[in-house]
Amino acid sequence: MSDMVEVIVDKRAYNAEKGSLLIDLLIKEKIKVPYFCYHEALGADGNCRMCMVEIEGQKRPQIACDTFIKEGMEIRSTGENIEKVRTDILELELINHPVDCPTCDQAGECSLQDFYMDYGLHDSKVTVTEKVKHDKHIDLGSNVMLDQERCVLCARCTRFTDKITHTHELGIIGRGDHARVATMPGRKLDNPYAMNVVDLCPVGALTSKDFRFSQRVWFLDTVESICHGCAKGCNIYIDHNKLKYQDDRIYRFRPRRNDAVNGFFICDEGRLSYKELQEDRQENILFNHKEIGEDEALETFQTLLETYVSDITVVIDANLFNEEIEAILEFSKEINAQVCAPLEIYRDEAFKDEMLKSANRAANAKMIENLNIDTQMPAQSGLLINFNHPAEFEADKQIDFRTHQQTQGAFILPIATYAESEGHIMNEDGMIQLCQKALFKNDPVPTVIEWLEKVRS
Amino acid sequence: MRECKIVSRKFDLEDAHTLKVSKANGGYRTLEKLKEYSPTDIIKIITDANLRGKGGGGAPAGPKWELMPQESEKPSFLAVNCDESEPGTFKDRQIISKDPHLLIEGILITCYAIKAKHAYIYIRGEYKQYQDILQSAIDEAYEAGLLDACDITIHRGAGAYICGEKSALLESMEGKRGHPRLKPKQKEPEWYFGNPTLVNNVETIASVPFIIQNGADAYKAYGTERSPGTLLFAMSGHIERPGVYEAEFGTSMMEYINVYGAGIKNGKKLKAVIPGGVSCGVLTAKEVENLTLDYEALRNVGSALGTGGMIVMDEDTCMVTALKNILEFYHEESCGQCTPCREGTGWVDKLVGKILDKRGTKEDIDKLLDIADTMNGKTVCVFAPAVSTVIVSFIKRFRDEFEGAL
Numbered sequence: 014m015s016d017m018v019e020v021i022v023d024k025r026a027y028n029a030e031k032g033s034l035l036i037d038l039l040i041k042e043k044i045k046v047p048y049f050c051y052h053e054a055l056g057a058d059g060n061c062r063m064c065m066v067e068i069e070g071q072k073r074p075q076i077a078c079d080t081f082i083k084e085g086m087e088i089r090s091t092g093e094n095i096e097k098v099r100t101d102i103l104e105l106e107l108i109n110h111p112v113d114c115p116t117c118d119q120a121g122e123c124s125l126q127d128f129y130m131d132y133g134l135h136d137s138k139v140t141v142t143e144k145v146k147h148d149k150h151i152d153l154g155s156n157v158m159l160d161q162e163r164c165v166l167c168a169r170c171t172r173f174t175d176k177i178t179h180t181h182e183l184g185i186i187g188r189g190d191h192a193r194v195a196t197m198p199g200r201k202l203d204n205p206y207a208m209n210v211v212d213l214c215p216v217g218a219l220t221s222k223d224f225r226f227s228q229r230v231w232f233l234d235t236v237e238s239i240c241h242g243c244a245k246g247c248n249i250y251i252d253h254n255k256l257k258y259q260d261d262r263i264y265r266f267r268p269r270r271n272d273a274v275n276g277f278f279i280c281d282e283g284r285l286s287y288k289e290l291q292e293d294r295q296e297n298i299l300f301n302h303k304e305i306g307e308d309e310a311l312e313t314f315q316t317l318l319e320t321y322v323s324d325i326t327v328v329i330d331a332n333l334f335n336e337e338i339e340a341i342l343e344f345s346k347e348i349n350a351q352v353c354a355p356l357e358i359y360r361d362e363a364f365k366d367e368m369l370k371s372a373n374r375a376a377n378a379k380m381i382e383n384l385n386i387d388t389q390m391p392a393q394s395g396l397l398i399n400f401n402h403p404a405e406f407e408a409d410k411q412i413d414f415r416t417h418q419q420t421q422g423a424f425i426l427p428i429a430t431y432a433e434s435e436g437h438i439m440n441e442d443g444m445i446q447l448c449q450k451a452l453f454k455n456d457p458v459p460t461v462i463e464w465l466e467k468v469r470s
Numbered sequence: 471m472r473e474c475k476i477v478s479r480k481f482d483l484e485d486a487h488t489l490k491v492s493k494a495n496g497g498y499r500t501l502e503k504l505k506e507y508s509p510t511d512i513i514k515i516i517t518d519a520n521l522r523g524k525g526g527g528g529a530p531a532g533p534k535w536e537l538m539p540q541e542s543e544k545p546s547f548l549a550v551n552c553d554e555s556e557p558g559t560f561k562d563r564q565i566i567s568k569d570p571h572l573l574i575e576g577i578l579i580t581c582y583a584i585k586a587k588h589a590y591i592y593i594r595g596e597y598k599q600y601q602d603i604l605q606s607a608i609d610e611a612y613e614a615g616l617l618d619a620c621d622i623t624i625h626r627g628a629g630a631y632i633c634g635e636k637s638a639l640l641e642s643m644e645g646k647r648g649h650p651r652l653k654p655k656q657k658e659p660e661w662y663f664g665n666p667t668l669v670n671n672v673e674t675i676a677s678v679p680f681i682i683q684n685g686a687d688a689y690k691a692y693g694t695e696r697s698p699g700t701l702l703f704a705m706s707g708h709i710e711r712p713g714v715y716e717a718e719f720g721t722s723m724m725e726y727i728n729v730y731g732a733g734i735k736n737g738k739k740l741k742a743v744i745p746g747g748v749s750c751g752v753l754t755a756k757e758v759e760n761l762t763l764d765y766e767a768l769r770n771v772g773s774a775l776g777t778g779g780m781i782v783m784d785e786d787t788c789m790v791t792a793l794k795n796i797l798e799f800y801h802e803e804s805c806g807q808c809t810p811c812r813e814g815t816g817w818v819d820k821l822v823g824k825i826l827d828k829r830g831t832k833e834d835i836d837k838l839l840d841i842a843d844t845m846n847g848k849t850v851c852v853f854a855p856a857v858s859t860v861i862v863s864f865i866k867r868f869r870d871e872f873e874g875a876l
Contacts, residue, residue, distance in 0.1 A: 057652070059652045059808070059850055060807050060808045060809070060850070061808070061809055062808050062809050062810055062848050062849065063809075065848065072847075073847040073848070074847075074848065079652050081655060098844075098848065101844040102809055102810060102844065102848065105809050105810055105812075105813035105814055105817070105844065106809055106813065108813045108816070108817055109813065109816070138837055138840070139817070140821075140824075140834070140837075141817065141820040141821065141824065143820070145816065165809070166806065166807075166809075166812065184647075185647065185806070187806065188630065188632075188802070188803065188804060188805055188806045189801060189802065189803070189804035189805070189806045189811075189812055189815060189816060190801070190804075190806065190812055190813060190815070190816040191806070192805075192806030192812065
């Protein structure tokens with residue numbers, strides 16, 4: 014155990030690790046401190062000078078991101094002096110800022126806006142009207158757009174490409190108030206994690222080409238979920254909204270901090286995988302390419318079960334929730350069927366990297382292994398019931414439960430995606446995590462569990 | 471005023487930049503002394519001599535050398551700061567163009583003391599012609615076998631003022647943007663690629679051979695008790711004979727201006743002096759009347775000795791224009807790393823421009839002071855505090871001129 018010491022912040026005592034950063038304590042204890050450049054994943058850079066606090070015995074205010082905890086330290090984070098310092102520095106930050114919040118995509122989740130509400134709200138001293146002009150519309154590549162005028166030069170984005178991805182695409186060029194973020198000449202922002210700079214950017218300088226102008230962020234509802242792009246189990250927020258007269262829709266995924274899994278980031282492919290959840294969805298019941306009603310479908314289902322009794326194989330997709338897999342296993346026992354979940358098809362070595370991406374592209378493969386389900390391809394059988402497994406199988410008759418449209422299949426039943434129901438999955442490290450239900454569709458399709466209940470009744 | 475030539479001794483000799491002339495006049499003789507002294511002995515002599523850094527700050531060199539590890543697995547380095555970019559300062563270029571071998575000799579002694587095997591000379595990009603002289607001197611020294619124990623490499627800067635700040639200088643040498651680093655919390659050397667490094671000004675290093683040759687007391691015989699030795703003071707502006715002349719600390723400023731500079735140009739009256747490069751607060755003619763040139767005296771009048779590069783202004787000088795000139799420089803040169811400096815330098819520049827354009831108001835003058843207060847003491851390096859000092863000193867001393875310009 015490291016050395017814990019007591020410090021006083023605003024007359025209250027706190028315990029903190031000796032030598033750790035003061036700003037970490039302030040953030041952890043939810044003591045209000047404004048900052049642009051500091052980020053727990055990127056460390057201190059000390060350039061924005063917003064996180065000023067007063068420390069007893071020090072003549073001048075100090076930045077909390079470069080102050081190390083010492084025994085008995087006395088810190089003031091409020092008071093007239095410190096508020097003035099923060100106000101003054103914020104005012105400097107705003108001199109050349111375009112203040113184009115009405116057309117800025119960051120509005121509503123912008124640190125500059127938030128701090129202005131905390132420390133601004135005064136008559137500006139700035140009487141000089143001409144602002145420094147920069148480019149407002151630069152396509153950096155990898156779905157990231159740059160507006161140099163809105164930038165506060167916190168250097169989070171450049172530090173991300175330097176320290177996290179080690180790809181060094183971004184840099185700051187120019188000096189003084191002409192300094193700006195840019196890519197190296199002839200280069201684009203091009204790495205599999207590039208879009209994280211959009212989340213890192215505290216202001217509207219870096220925005221997502223995919224998301225910008227699609228929604229005002231204050232209209233979005235947010236749930237917590239797990240990315241299904243691979244077995245890593247990166248924690249995400251799903252931002253969705255149901256516009257009037259329209260259906261509930263996902264507008265973006267954002268990384269959700271989990272130090273045990275993904276830290277602060279997710280890969281771009283995972284981030285954009287929300288699109289798959291609402292494209293080419295299987296919504297109707299199809300029998301021999303013709304749409305049929307639910308009653309007719311259940312009847313056909315029963316008939317097939319009776320016809321092929323004791324010659325049935327059930328195949329499970331390794332992306333389904335634990336709850337769904339268990340329900341399928343129980344059902345399989347009832348109908349005395351063979352169960353398998355072939356995993357080989359999910360291997361994708363080309364996808365794998367050293368950061369977050371796993372070669373195992375099935376979100377819940379670990380659970381399949383834990384439950385000792387057969388992971389080999391099944392032998393030919395009479396009736397095969399496929400719960401959304403992507404492989405092709407050989408059988409006399411086949412029933413397919415599908416989230417997405419497929420060309421194959423004589424008898425297809427639609428099922429809900431992971432965003433349309435709630436359940437748990439186990440990531441490749443054996444951690445069980447919850448996916449909350451994000452979408453409440455106008456015409457919801459049944460989940461696997463709901464289908465099985467219908468079949469039973 | 472007695473003549474004292476410690477660093478500038480060989481400046482007036484013909485071809486003093488060549489090894490032949492240098493050696494004929496006592497150059498490199500101090501290296502013999504290294505056989506008598508251990509590295510820690512050398513450091514002790516420098517500490518005893520109270521040699522103060524001549525790059526502007528005036529911090530004692532000895533204690534800085536003591537921070538360098540004598541036992542270390544990592545290699546130690548010396549970085550000689552020749553980024554001389556302070557307006558009004560042009561002394562280091564005299565050394566590298568007139569007596570580069572003195573600098574090389576100083577480097578060899580310093581490297582011996584701090585156990586460095588490699589020294590870099592960070593030279594400002596604009597000094598190409600002086601760099602060529604320095605490089606040929608280094609080449610000569612290599613040929614003569616003087617640099618067997620220690621390599622010297624010239625690193626040419628790309629023209630940013632801030633690279634004269636020691637940590638920005640090292641960042642620049644590492645191939646990064648010249649941004650000052652956050653100050654360490656305890657006393658420690660500077661770091662070059664994670665290796666302990668000593669950064670000293672050219673003149674500081676060039677003063678070392680004299681001290682080692684003649685001893686600490688010989689050096690302390692010059693100057694005042696707390697500011698011992700000499701400095702290559704420089705003069706520019708409205709002066710009959712601008713230039714660089716070595717003088718001991720404690721010399722009367724007016725005497726210096728009148729004797730070496732031959733007085734104010736065209737017999738005009740003196741109005742103001744910026745004593746040590748533009749980053750030091752401006753002083754009125756009255757203030758400099760009895761002022762001596764040493765660190766303590768200048769601090770007592772609310773300015774600083776800086777690099778000793780005096781800018782002399784006569785009675786016809788418009789102080790608002792002078793301030794605008796300086797602020798334009800700072801606006802251009804702020805590195806842009808931290809907010810108060812990046813945005814503040816532009817703001818004050820524009821405000822003073824507004825006053826010059828006769829569009830200013832009385833509030834603008836107070837606003838300048840207010841911004842100066844915000845810029846002071848809240849940044850990574852001392853660039854913004856220097857801007858703040860300059861603004862305050864101009865307005866405090868010449869407020870009537872600013873008000874008259876409205």
